[in-house]
Amino acid sequence: MDIKHYMNEVGQRARNASRAMAKADTAAKNRALELIAAAIRREADALRAANQQDLEAARANGMEAAMLDRLTLSDKAIATMAEGLQQIASLADPIGEISNMKFRPTGIQVGQMRVPLGVIGIIYEARPNVTVDAAGLCIKSGNATILRGGSEAIHCNQALAKLVKEGLHGAGLPADAVQIVETTDRAAVGELITMPQYVDVIVPRGGKGLIERLMRESKVPMIKHLDGICHVYIDDKADIAKALRVAFNAKCHRYGTCNTMETLLVAREIAPRVLPELAKLYQEKEVELRGDEEARAILKGYPHLATATEEDWKTEYLAAILAVKIVPGIDEAITHINLYSSQHTDAIITEDYSRAMRFLREVDSASVMVNASTRFADGFEYGLGAEIGISNDKLHARGPVGLEGLTSLKYVVFGHGEVRV
Amino acid sequence: MDIKHYMNEVGQRARNASRAMAKADTAAKNRALELIAAAIRREADALRAANQQDLEAARANGMEAAMLDRLTLSDKAIATMAEGLQQIASLADPIGEISNMKFRPTGIQVGQMRVPLGVIGIIYEARPNVTVDAAGLCIKSGNATILRGGSEAIHCNQALAKLVKEGLHGAGLPADAVQIVETTDRAAVGELITMPQYVDVIVPRGGKGLIERLMRESKVPMIKHLDGICHVYIDDKADIAKALRVAFNAKCHRYGTCNTMETLLVAREIAPRVLPELAKLYQEKEVELRGDEEARAILKGYPHLATATEEDWKTEYLAAILAVKIVPGIDEAITHINLYSSQHTDAIITEDYSRAMRFLREVDSASVMVNASTRFADGFEYGLGAEIGISNDKLHARGPVGLEGLTSLKYVVFGHGEVRV
Numbered sequence: 001m002d003i004k005h006y007m008n009e010v011g012q013r014a015r016n017a018s019r020a021m022a023k024a025d026t027a028a029k030n031r032a033l034e035l036i037a038a039a040i041r042r043e044a045d046a047l048r049a050a051n052q053q054d055l056e057a058a059r060a061n062g063m064e065a066a067m068l069d070r071l072t073l074s075d076k077a078i079a080t081m082a083e084g085l086q087q088i089a090s091l092a093d094p095i096g097e098i099s100n101m102k103f104r105p106t107g108i109q110v111g112q113m114r115v116p117l118g119v120i121g122i123i124y125e126a127r128p129n130v131t132v133d134a135a136g137l138c139i140k141s142g143n144a145t146i147l148r149g150g151s152e153a154i155h156c157n158q159a160l161a162k163l164v165k166e167g168l169h170g171a172g173l174p175a176d177a178v179q180i181v182e183t184t185d186r187a188a189v190g191e192l193i194t195m196p197q198y199v200d201v202i203v204p205r206g207g208k209g210l211i212e213r214l215m216r217e218s219k220v221p222m223i224k225h226l227d228g229i230c231h232v233y234i235d236d237k238a239d240i241a242k243a244l245r246v247a248f249n250a251k252c253h254r255y256g257t258c259n260t261m262e263t264l265l266v267a268r269e270i271a272p273r274v275l276p277e278l279a280k281l282y283q284e285k286e287v288e289l290r291g292d293e294e295a296r297a298i299l300k301g302y303p304h305l306a307t308a309t310e311e312d313w314k315t316e317y318l319a320a321i322l323a324v325k326i327v328p329g330i331d332e333a334i335t336h337i338n339l340y341s342s343q344h345t346d347a348i349i350t351e352d353y354s355r356a357m358r359f360l361r362e363v364d365s366a367s368v369m370v371n372a373s374t375r376f377a378d379g380f381e382y383g384l385g386a387e388i389g390i391s392n393d394k395l396h397a398r399g400p401v402g403l404e405g406l407t408s409l410k411y412v413v414f415g416h417g418e419v420r421v
Numbered sequence: 422m423d424i425k426h427y428m429n430e431v432g433q434r435a436r437n438a439s440r441a442m443a444k445a446d447t448a449a450k451n452r453a454l455e456l457i458a459a460a461i462r463r464e465a466d467a468l469r470a471a472n473q474q475d476l477e478a479a480r481a482n483g484m485e486a487a488m489l490d491r492l493t494l495s496d497k498a499i500a501t502m503a504e505g506l507q508q509i510a511s512l513a514d515p516i517g518e519i520s521n522m523k524f525r526p527t528g529i530q531v532g533q534m535r536v537p538l539g540v541i542g543i544i545y546e547a548r549p550n551v552t553v554d555a556a557g558l559c560i561k562s563g564n565a566t567i568l569r570g571g572s573e574a575i576h577c578n579q580a581l582a583k584l585v586k587e588g589l590h591g592a593g594l595p596a597d598a599v600q601i602v603e604t605t606d607r608a609a610v611g612e613l614i615t616m617p618q619y620v621d622v623i624v625p626r627g628g629k630g631l632i633e634r635l636m637r638e639s640k641v642p643m644i645k646h647l648d649g650i651c652h653v654y655i656d657d658k659a660d661i662a663k664a665l666r667v668a669f670n671a672k673c674h675r676y677g678t679c680n681t682m683e684t685l686l687v688a689r690e691i692a693p694r695v696l697p698e699l700a701k702l703y704q705e706k707e708v709e710l711r712g713d714e715e716a717r718a719i720l721k722g723y724p725h726l727a728t729a730t731e732e733d734w735k736t737e738y739l740a741a742i743l744a745v746k747i748v749p750g751i752d753e754a755i756t757h758i759n760l761y762s763s764q765h766t767d768a769i770i771t772e773d774y775s776r777a778m779r780f781l782r783e784v785d786s787a788s789v790m791v792n793a794s795t796r797f798a799d800g801f802e803y804g805l806g807a808e809i810g811i812s813n814d815k816l817h818a819r820g821p822v823g824l825e826g827l828t829s830l831k832y833v834v835f836g837h838g839e840v841r842v
Contacts (some may be wrong), residue, residue: 372836415793
């Protein structure tokens with residue numbers, strides 16, 4: 001197989017399909033989503049069989065348990081995929097929305113229209129549910145998409161792609177609006193990220209290694225997210241009950257997620273009152289606390305106590321480990337966060353109005369919070385209705401990316417024969 | 422001079438200054454703009470003297486007339502720079518604006534805050550007025566900026582930079598918020614576009630060659646604009662008076678601008694009535710018309726008639742030349758535009774409602790217009806109050822880029838101790 005030639009054809013087909021998708025009406029897009037959902041329910045047995053093929057091959061190749069788990073398409077996962085599509089169908093159509101049409105002194109009326117980005121390339125690991133979620137979001141936002149999932153899920157992805165195409169066809173939309181890269185050759189990824197003539201944006205969903213490689217090599221802009229080194233700062237004007245609740249939840253609700261707290265900053269004045277109480281909560285979960293000298297003095301006797309080094313402030317543990325640092329106050333907290341945070345999500349716990357406002361303004365992260373758990377940084381929790389990923393970048397979309405992140409605004413001018421003088 | 426080391430220091434200073442600029446209040450930013458305007462008026466003689474130095478060197482190096490013209494700082498240009506700064510001061514401050522704070526069922530309130538991008542690198546030709554315009558826009562939008570102007574304007578730019586720093590200092594803002602690259606060594610550009618740790622976005626303002634080179638080499642996202650191959654389509658349901666007025670203005674108001682029409686598409690049915698009338702107008706300006714076969718038949722006898730080839734549909738003339746093509750109707754017009762347009766600005770002239778709506782929706786360009794001259798595609802005409810450039814890209818800013826294009830939105834969460842369950 002000539003990968004370059006194959007990907008070029010995939011790209012051309014996607015570009016052509018994107019024109020039809022851009023002008024597709026809301027009813028047709030929703031109809032496609034409903035048809036795909038129905039086909040997934042109908043073909044549950046066939047999907048499980050295809051998944052079984054992938055799982056057997058993966059086991060034979062010695063895939064580790066956590067990855068096998070993500071690769072597995074359970075009955076529940078199949079039902080969730082179908083429901084997810086129906087949820088996307090129920091969201092308002094962002095495309096074609098015209099806003100802010102204002103008259104100018106020249107007589108023209110100027111505003112903006114929301115339009116699709118065009119063709120979206122999505123590169124992800126062996127998680128079949130991403131195939132359907134991503135396809136659904138791209139259909140609703142009027143984009144064409146090229147999906148490159150982990151090669152270990154190829155049979156399941158092909159089975160899903162067939163159902164997606166059936167749904168598109170049934171709704172009168174081009175089947176090429178969603179294409180799966182049919183080869184497991186890695187060279188296909190290299191082509192996908194270097195065809196700016198066919199691909200408008202790449203959304204990588206995967207580990208840091210993958211994303212760093214794509215950043216080096218991509219000629220197409222990316223909506224990407226690297227680490228989630230999230231902070232909670234407990235101010236000395238904090239309500240202690242809120243501080244305990246939030247700091248416990250931000251660490252222990254789930255360890256492996258990017259919006260989990262990795263470093264806790266505590267104001268010196270309140271530390272002796274709040275840290276021992278918090279330690280009692282963490283102890284139940286056997287959380288390792290890596291403290292600076294002051295924190296260790298306060299936490300003396302905690303059974304899982306360790307010493308924090310410079311490296312800890314830069315580490316995303318994704319585990320039952322928390323770095324703890326005592327700071328004199330909000331100035332040092334903000335300085336520490338702006339230096340070490342991955343600009344994902346950071347929170348302050350305080351009852352002080354001016355400090356809350358300063359934290360919101362001065363912490364340079366995609367999500368900044370007052371008195372809430374960092375775990376809320378999520379497209380569904382924010383009410384976006386869906387999420388294609390979380391962006392730590394500043395240009396275009398920042399934070400959880402929903403349908404709007406897959407669109408852009410063009411200028412629209414209503415005139416009456418006006419000319420410039 | 423060690424360029425790498427020098428640019429690294431410039432970058433570090435810019436990053437530090439950007440933190441202070443991000444939290445600067447509106448009054449301080451406006452005060453800085455007013456002080457710089459006053460300093461420019463006060464030092465007009467010194468600025469002219471510095472400009473004279475540049476002009477003499479440029480003449481000695483054989484700079485061509487058009488470039489000498491742009492390099493020249495006239496009394497009027499000095500007054501315009503100062504007025505421009507005062508206009509920027511009078512614009513609303515985009516930074517810190519909080520919008521759409523909505524309560525979620527969990528109890529948290531979520532919305533977005535507009536924040537600066539951080540550090541903006543601007544690379545431009547030997548046009549001293551850009552130094553001041555760009556500095557003004559970056560100050561107002563709370564960004565730090567690194568300015569790399571054409572080396573031929575170095576004396577004038579240094580004189581202007583001194584006044585900018587004086588204004589920043591007088592307003593209590595960091596002088597490093599606006600830095601001029603003090604070396605004319607071209608390697609400095611190579612450094613500037615490969616320091617993503619210090620520079621958040623690059624705005625190139627210059628010729629196609631410069632921008633294409635930057636696209637290949639830059640490791641920093643760009644707000645860029647390449648060609649302006651703009652179209653006007655005269656539909657058969659056009660009001661002829663409007664068609665004549667707009668098609669004449671779009672071509673002849675100014676030849677050298679990116680929003681000038683380069684190709685005129687005319688519906689077959691109306692062509693015999695509209696083209697001869699239009700030719701009378703173009704003849705006065707001695708516009709060369711390069712027609713396809715049908716257009717040439719209608720324009721027979723026009724003194725500046727030539728044959729359009731495939732190459733003409735892809736050419737930005739920036740001159741008194743216009744490509745003319747007869748099309749059967751709106752479908753072919755949209756297809757031609759989406760194939761050949763540089764996605765800058767395209768207009769339809771029609772009285773037909775449904776066709777107007779289709780054109781707006783289906784033409785994939787940064788500005789789409791009905792019954793108005795493409796020359797309106799401009800930040801001032803659109804009411805942005807200022808313009809740092811025009812973007813043909815789809816991600817982030819699209820079309821004329823004003824203050825908002827130099828900002829991004831972060832998520833803000835107001836909580837009351839909420840945790841995820």
